[in-house]
Amino acid sequence: MSQKNGMITLIGAGLTGPLLALELVKRGFQVEIYERRADMRRVHMSAGRSINLALSARGIHALKQAGLWDDMQKIVIPMKGRMMHSAASEITFQPYGRNESEVINSISRADLNIALMNAAEERGVKVHLQMRCTGIDLSRNILQLRDEETGEKHSAAAGVVIGCDGSASEIRGEMLKRSRFNFSQQYLDYGYKELTIPAVCGGRHALETNALHIWPRGNYMLIALPNVDGTFACILFLPSGGRDSFEQLSTRAAVLEFFQSRFPDAVPLMPDLADNFFANPVGSMVTIRCSPWHFEGKALLLGDAAHAIVPFFGQGINCGFEDCTVLLELLDRHGADWNKVFSGFERARKENTDAIADLAIENFVEMRDRVGDARFLFRKKVELALQEKYPQRFVPKYAMVTFLRVPYATALKRGQVQDRMLTELCEHIDRVEDLDWKKAERLVYSELSPLELP
Numbered sequence: 001m002s003q004k005n006g007m008i009t010l011i012g013a014g015l016t017g018p019l020l021a022l023e024l025v026k027r028g029f030q031v032e033i034y035e036r037r038a039d040m041r042r043v044h045m046s047a048g049r050s051i052n053l054a055l056s057a058r059g060i061h062a063l064k065q066a067g068l069w070d071d072m073q074k075i076v077i078p079m080k081g082r083m084m085h086s087a088a089s090e091i092t093f094q095p096y097g098r099n100e101s102e103v104i105n106s107i108s109r110a111d112l113n114i115a116l117m118n119a120a121e122e123r124g125v126k127v128h129l130q131m132r133c134t135g136i137d138l139s140r141n142i143l144q145l146r147d148e149e150t151g152e153k154h155s156a157a158a159g160v161v162i163g164c165d166g167s168a169s170e171i172r173g174e175m176l177k178r179s180r181f182n183f184s185q186q187y188l189d190y191g192y193k194e195l196t197i198p199a200v201c202g203g204r205h206a207l208e209t210n211a212l213h214i215w216p217r218g219n220y221m222l223i224a225l226p227n228v229d230g231t232f233a234c235i236l237f238l239p240s241g242g243r244d245s246f247e248q249l250s251t252r253a254a255v256l257e258f259f260q261s262r263f264p265d266a267v268p269l270m271p272d273l274a275d276n277f278f279a280n281p282v283g284s285m286v287t288i289r290c291s292p293w294h295f296e297g298k299a300l301l302l303g304d305a306a307h308a309i310v311p312f313f314g315q316g317i318n319c320g321f322e323d324c325t326v327l328l329e330l331l332d333r334h335g336a337d338w339n340k341v342f343s344g345f346e347r348a349r350k351e352n353t354d355a356i357a358d359l360a361i362e363n364f365v366e367m368r369d370r371v372g373d374a375r376f377l378f379r380k381k382v383e384l385a386l387q388e389k390y391p392q393r394f395v396p397k398y399a400m401v402t403f404l405r406v407p408y409a410t411a412l413k414r415g416q417v418q419d420r421m422l423t424e425l426c427e428h429i430d431r432v433e434d435l436d437w438k439k440a441e442r443l444v445y446s447e448l449s450p451l452e453l454p
Ligand SMILES: Cc1cc2nc3c(=O)[nH]c(=O)nc-3n(C[C@H](O)[C@H](O)[C@H](O)COP(=O)(O)OP(=O)(O)OC[C@H]3O[C@@H](n4cnc5c(N)ncnc54)[C@H](O)[C@@H]3O)c2cc1C
Pocket: 011, 012, 013, 014, 015, 016, 017, 034, 035, 036, 037, 051, 052, 053, 054, 055, 131, 132, 133, 134, 164, 165, 166, 167, 168, 169, 170, 192, 235, 283, 302, 303, 304, 305, 311, 313, 314, 315, 316, 317, 318, 319, 320
């Protein structure tokens, strides 16, 4: 048994797998996917898989290229900004962008997954469900598989293998056994738990629909993203241990008391809070870096399998879909010269995925702590004023990452320069009118070249 000619075998029908698969079929390849889960279109999802994702420019671009975005309009809700809920139940709105087109889009992970699986199958991708890959012989591309329903084990010849199997990738695990494979994983000392705000009568949303709601509380936070069925998918991010942690919330009374005192305006909206809390597991968050992502033109890692990041910039899947865009561009340029395509892919992506990993960790502090701070909000106003005056040069970091497809590494570097500039310009002022525009102009022209857009 040896590698199947002309076939591409993907491991994982999560989010990147089906999108990549259908684009590969479009290019004339035969594509199959092995997925360990049961069919989510028929089986009720297990607790812990109902989070919502924020889709933005990079993800949307890839979905448009695949011809899927227009149809997805009915399952997304645009979020125009952050709605901050203070401990005193005061509400402040902070727009994400300059206008109504600069929004991020809330979508249920399950709805997105189902739409992608349907589209992949319609275009001829063969999806083997409940087939867990338990290993791979990388030199011959032979997969070890376990049927999750019967427990039966068998081997199968694979084509070129692309590991789209997420942050705990089996394919990466096999690469790790070989020499000269670099790998690091860093867990946050935080966990997350999914909760729900049900729809109110008539299926309406209990809070403003077109916003991402945040209850920032210093070193922890609650967030809520709208769903098309009138519910909100909430995520509570808390330290794993110590003060105000998951460890301490071990009884219904403790949970209710915690929410009542920390998120008082959210409690009346969550009638099943305690049941919900104990029904859902605590998830963990990890940053994974590794290299090389490919093996002898026979296997490649893509998406979270290559570079899992923490979720605080809402970029995990946007980055994974951008991986697909870049890989397909290289394939269109070089044809099926897999060595060239895979090494070019890693060269193009690694610096950028490392950058978004750093940006995502940095954004955790911003979301849970700084968004409620008056100085932070003032800096945001100055940022927008600078962008308005120098739109080619001063583009806020958030906009570069979210609304544009500026390489992440560029966004990180320019963001650091702009942060220093803002600190200098905002130091002694409290009103945008008092900005020293001469100094601003000098700084902008000396430190920021015009931004090149892909
Ligand atoms: C709490 C949270 C919030 C997030 N919010 C956002 C957000 O707002 N915006 C955003 O862009 N991203 C967000 N993300 C990140 C996003 O979910 C991931 O980046 C994205 O799902 C990665 O896609 P993927 O295809 O690489 O992996 P996955 O979507 O994880 O898919 C991997 C698939 O492989 C299957 N699989 C795994 N192992 C095997 C095996 N051995 N054999 C066969 N099949 C296997 C799995 O069952 C799964 O279906 C968030 C993540 C979390 C945890």
